[in-house]
Amino acid sequence: MREFETTFIVQPEISDEGLQAIRARLDGVLERHGAVRLMCDDLGRKRLAYEIRRFQKGHYLELHYLDGGPVVPEIERALRLDDSVLRFLTVQVSRHVEDIEKRKAEAAALEEERARKAAERAAREVEEEAARAAQEARGDEPPREPDREDDSDSADADEEE
Amino acid sequence: MSGMGMGGPGYDRDHDRDHDREDSQSVKSRLRARARKKARRQKKKGGFLRRKVCRYCADPALPIDYKDQKTLRLFVSETGKMIPRRISGNCARHQRPLAIAIKRARLLAMLPFTGQGL
Numbered sequence: 001m002r003e004f005e006t007t008f009i010v011q012p013e014i015s016d017e018g019l020q021a022i023r024a025r026l027d028g029v030l031e032r033h034g035a036v037r038l039m040c041d042d043l044g045r046k047r048l049a050y051e052i053r054r055f056q057k058g059h060y061l062e063l064h065y066l067d068g069g070p071v072v073p074e075i076e077r078a079l080r081l082d083d084s085v086l087r088f089l090t091v092q093v094s095r096h097v098e099d100i101e102k103r104k105a106e107a108a109a110l111e112e113e114r115a116r117k118a119a120e121r122a123a124r125e126v127e128e129e130a131a132r133a134a135q136e137a138r139g140d141e142p143p144r145e146p147d148r149e150d151d152s153d154s155a156d157a158d159e160e161e
Numbered sequence: 162m163s164g165m166g167m168g169g170p171g172y173d174r175d176h177d178r179d180h181d182r183e184d185s186q187s188v189k190s191r192l193r194a195r196a197r198k199k200a201r202r203q204k205k206k207g208g209f210l211r212r213k214v215c216r217y218c219a220d221p222a223l224p225i226d227y228k229d230q231k232t233l234r235l236f237v238s239e240t241g242k243m244i245p246r247r248i249s250g251n252c253a254r255h256q257r258p259l260a261i262a263i264k265r266a267r268l269l270a271m272l273p274f275t276g277q278g279l
């Protein structure tokens with residue numbers, strides 16, 4: 001069994017349910033093809049180094065799994081079909097994993113820890129967002145403009161012209 | 162560039178053999194020679210020359226990870242280009258995977274292909 005790691009970027013304005021749906025779909029793909037799911041880590045919203053489809057931020061996720069290889073194209077196909085996925089990259093982490101159960105346990109522990117951190121980070125982000133909104137409401141100096149105000153392309157084009 | 166200036170057309174016609182030798186010298190070796198020269202000059206001036214050490218050799222625990230934006234940024238110029246070994250001091254063994262990691266990070270928009278990216 002080889003270990004693979006697929007990192008992918010989801011568009012930043014996605015709802016929590018949408019994110020969960022993507023995760024569930026990928027888990028389904030893994031299960032259908034008999035791969036061992038190790039963990040799915042939420043790396044949070046990060047600023048992109050360059051715009052992708054006019055988004056300046058992206059929600060990064062990282063999926064680890066064990067398989068002989070045939071699931072990789074399936075996973076990538078699922079990601080490609082999803083409109084809210086901006087980018088993905090699959091990397092082979094390890095050529096051969098001997099003790100699957102042990103690796104599984106390690107990954108599960110790590111996932112739990114990372115999930116906790118992600119939750120903390122999410123809470124912090126919400127707090128910051130609220131603070132910024134409050135500041136804006138008070139009529140202070142307007143903070144940096146939001147990443148993307150509108151989904152419709154026509155509105156964006158009007159602004160830029 | 163100063164290195165090229167020496168091999169001007171008039172110079173070459175008079176010294177055919179010199180011309181051949183200069184041509185066979187690669188751009189990289191010329192750059193390296195210049196770096197050596199600079200180091201020598203600095204030494205002479207009494208300035209201390211810090212020996213460059215590969216960061217990854219100095220700390221074997223430091224993993225080369227394409228998701229580690231902060232560390233990768235150290236090895237990329239302001240314009241997003243990879244910094245050559247000759248400048249960063251990395252050893253060949255670590256520069257190779259590092260280059261791959263930088264390219265992967267670019268694909269995932271963690272590093273810019275060009276420009277500042279922030």
